[in-house]
Amino acid sequence: MVRFENVGMRYGTGPEVLRDITLRLDAGSFHFLTGPSGAGKTSLLRLISLAERPSRGLVSLFGEDLTRVTRAALAPLRRKIGIVFQDFRLIPHLSAFDNVALPLRVAGVAEAKLRDNVREILEWVGLADKLEARPPTLSGGQQQRVAIARAVVMRPKLLVADEPTGNVDDAMAQRLMRLFEELNKLGTTLIVATHNAVLARQSGRTVLHLENGELATAAAARAAS
Amino acid sequence: MNPPGLAIPFGRDGGSRFLPALTMLMVFLAGLALAAVMGLEHTLADWNRGLTGTLTVELPAATGAGDKSLAAALAVLHATPGIKSATPIDRAATMKLIEPWLGTSLSPADLELPRLIDVRLDPTARPDLAALRAKLTQAAPGSVLDDHQLWLDSLARFARSAELTALAVLALIGGVAVLSVAFATRTGLAVHRDIIELLHLMGARDGYIARQFERQALRLALIGGVAGLALAATALLALEHATGAAALFGPGVTLLPALHLRGWNWAMLVALPPIAGLVAMATARLTVLATLRRLP
Numbered sequence: 001m002v003r004f005e006n007v008g009m010r011y012g013t014g015p016e017v018l019r020d021i022t023l024r025l026d027a028g029s030f031h032f033l034t035g036p037s038g039a040g041k042t043s044l045l046r047l048i049s050l051a052e053r054p055s056r057g058l059v060s061l062f063g064e065d066l067t068r069v070t071r072a073a074l075a076p077l078r079r080k081i082g083i084v085f086q087d088f089r090l091i092p093h094l095s096a097f098d099n100v101a102l103p104l105r106v107a108g109v110a111e112a113k114l115r116d117n118v119r120e121i122l123e124w125v126g127l128a129d130k131l132e133a134r135p136p137t138l139s140g141g142q143q144q145r146v147a148i149a150r151a152v153v154m155r156p157k158l159l160v161a162d163e164p165t166g167n168v169d170d171a172m173a174q175r176l177m178r179l180f181e182e183l184n185k186l187g188t189t190l191i192v193a194t195h196n197a198v199l200a201r202q203s204g205r206t207v208l209h210l211e212n213g214e215l216a217t218a219a220a221a222r223a224a225s
Numbered sequence: 226m227n228p229p230g231l232a233i234p235f236g237r238d239g240g241s242r243f244l245p246a247l248t249m250l251m252v253f254l255a256g257l258a259l260a261a262v263m264g265l266e267h268t269l270a271d272w273n274r275g276l277t278g279t280l281t282v283e284l285p286a287a288t289g290a291g292d293k294s295l296a297a298a299l300a301v302l303h304a305t306p307g308i309k310s311a312t313p314i315d316r317a318a319t320m321k322l323i324e325p326w327l328g329t330s331l332s333p334a335d336l337e338l339p340r341l342i343d344v345r346l347d348p349t350a351r352p353d354l355a356a357l358r359a360k361l362t363q364a365a366p367g368s369v370l371d372d373h374q375l376w377l378d379s380l381a382r383f384a385r386s387a388e389l390t391a392l393a394v395l396a397l398i399g400g401v402a403v404l405s406v407a408f409a410t411r412t413g414l415a416v417h418r419d420i421i422e423l424l425h426l427m428g429a430r431d432g433y434i435a436r437q438f439e440r441q442a443l444r445l446a447l448i449g450g451v452a453g454l455a456l457a458a459t460a461l462l463a464l465e466h467a468t469g470a471a472a473l474f475g476p477g478v479t480l481l482p483a484l485h486l487r488g489w490n491w492a493m494l495v496a497l498p499p500i501a502g503l504v505a506m507a508t509a510r511l512t513v514l515a516t517l518r519r520l521p
Binding site for chain 2: 105
């Protein structure tokens with residue numbers, strides 16, 4: 001599903017924020033990505049979600065070598081990826097329904113077809129009664145659930161979540177994690193970045209740890225050599 | 226529920242406020258410039274039509290009862306092939322011609338007026354004007370043959386220069402309009418950067434995002450364009466009325482040619498708002514596509 005080999009990344013002409021990243025996310029897997037602030041978690045997730053291109057190394061997504069994929073061909077690949085942002089990134093002037101419907105409209109799904117789909121997803125996240133509510137009128141937890149609904153409405157093969165529990169209380173965090181577990185059971189590959197190492201460890205899932213732009217395994221190997 | 230395709234809240238950026246006003250001004254100025262070009266075309270054609278195929282022979286003022294120069298000149302003219310008619314203009318008619326400039330207080334006796342002969346040419350014939358001029362000088366010394374070419378050429382040069390200036394103004398307006406739309410679009414892209422990145426990450430193709438800006442640019446340009454056209458039409462109608470009705474020296478005698486636009490001229494003016502809309506659309510599209518190409 002996702003394969004990185006010796007990947008490095010820098011923004012513009014700045015220093016490398018990711019170095020020698022080698023990882024593999026198999027289809028249907030669930031990984032946590034931990035690390036202190038500034039370790040490069042968001043940068044790694046941006047690479048996985050095709051928001052950035054690597055400066056070096058090989059990135060393969062859904063079996064496609066990204067060095068060989070044209071810019072135009074990235075759009076269909078992006079539709080297979082759902083993204084949950086820490087700051088939700090909901091569009092404030094659109095209703096919850098329209099926010100969730102947006103990926104479907106972008107993909108050109110007919111209005112008649114998308115209505116039931118959007119209602120069903122919002123029902124799944126427990127917001128069936130908030131279809132017309134605009135994001136500013138929703139609580140943080142509700143906004144994050146709308147954001148999750150938007151991320152999964154296209155039935156993505158890969159879900160990338162950046163600190164999804166960072167802005168919600170513990171009870172809501174547990175509820176969101178249960179939603180991710182359900183999605184994973186349905187076959188979605190997940191990678192969730194969190195600063196909460198305890199939450200990650202308790203889940204029993206594979207944990208990737210980033211330190212100073214390097215995965216802990218690579219850093220450990222370098223220290224040993 | 227919002228209608229589809231309105232993910233970007235354009236109403237909240239400055240470009241949405243100033244673009245209609247700017248387009249209104251552009252279409253207003255373009256309307257005036259275009260009307261000037263078309264009006265000058267008509268005037269030039271009218272002058273050409275009025276003076277082509279005519280000559281004027283001017284004889285010095287009569288020197289006495291025995292002056293036979295008018296009869297001699299008429300005889301030469303009538304004998305020249307290609308001349309349809311040669312009609313002397315009597316003193317009363319000559320006085321009428323100069324009346325707007327000198328008024329009515331002078332009597333013909335106070336002035337030594339040259340005698341004029343209005344000559345009409347056969348449209349199919351091309352008389353040898355140099356030979357005719359020589360014969361006239363011989364038959365009526367002091368006579369002048371005026372084929373109006375000098376006058377026509379000067380007027381044509383003036384009209385062409387004015388036309389080119391108006392066309393340059395039109396081109397300048399078009400250029401400024403393109404720059405303004407590009408600037409407004411860039412501002413919109415910067416203001417809505419987060420939403421655009423979100424759409425991009427959802428898998429929106431560049432064309433999808435560009436279409437949102439295109440529609441917005443078209444809508445705003447049409448609003449401004451229609452208002453600009455209304456202003457231009459009002460100004461042109463007022464000008465048409467002013468140049469047609471306000472005779473400077475008397476009825477039908479004006480210093481400036483009357484601005485008289487025809488049906489197809491108005492149709493061209495009405496086409497300005499849609500043209501402005503299409504220019505805005507194309508500019509917005511190209512600006513957005515050029516900017517989005519920088520995204521991965």
